[in-house]
Amino acid sequence: MHSTHRRGLRALGLTLPLVLLTAACSAAEPDTAPSAPPSPEESAVAGSFEELESRYDARLGVYAVDTGTGEEVTWRDGERFAYASTIKAIAAGALLDQVGLEGLETEVPIQESDMVPHAPVTENHVGQTLTLGRSPRPQ
Numbered sequence: 001m002h003s004t005h006r007r008g009l010r011a012l013g014l015t016l017p018l019v020l021l022t023a024a025c026s027a028a029e030p031d032t033a034p035s036a037p038p039s040p041e042e043s044a045v046a047g048s049f050e051e052l053e054s055r056y057d058a059r060l061g062v063y064a065v066d067t068g069t070g071e072e073v074t075w076r077d078g079e080r081f082a083y084a085s086t087i088k089a090i091a092a093g094a095l096l097d098q099v100g101l102e103g104l105e106t107e108v109p110i111q112e113s114d115m116v117p118h119a120p121v122t123e124n125h126v127g128q129t130l131t132l133g134r135s136p137r138p139q
Contacts, residue, residue, distance in 0.1 A: 049075040104133035
């Protein structure tokens with residue numbers, strides 16, 4: 001298989017989770033260290049995160065930076081979360097930088113020889129093609 005297809009295939013499973021914030025669930029106990037009272041803006045943000053946690057029965061960990069102003073938004077920043085999937089945002093950004101939005105329509109053949117353990121999307125499409133944006137297309 002051509003090396004471009006192999007790189008595309010590896011990136012294929014990483015293109016969908018374009019995320020702005022990193023979130024993860026954990027069974028660890030929440031951080032209970034005392035802190036200064038939140039500002040009204042912080043209270044509104046906290047309320048939004050609390051609502052998301054309640055809606056999805058999960059704990060959310062957030063760290064975001066406005067690169068223009070340097071302003072930071074954090075939620076549960078004193079807690080530890082699993083982060084293995086956060087590489088997906090970085091990989092998706094790298095793929096978009098490399099191929100652009102139009103490049104997500106590039107078709108990649110899915111071959112048995114390219115399969116790796118735990119390939120939940122691609123393993124169901126061996127012998128077919130997928131776009132880098134993940135639209136199954138029969139061959």
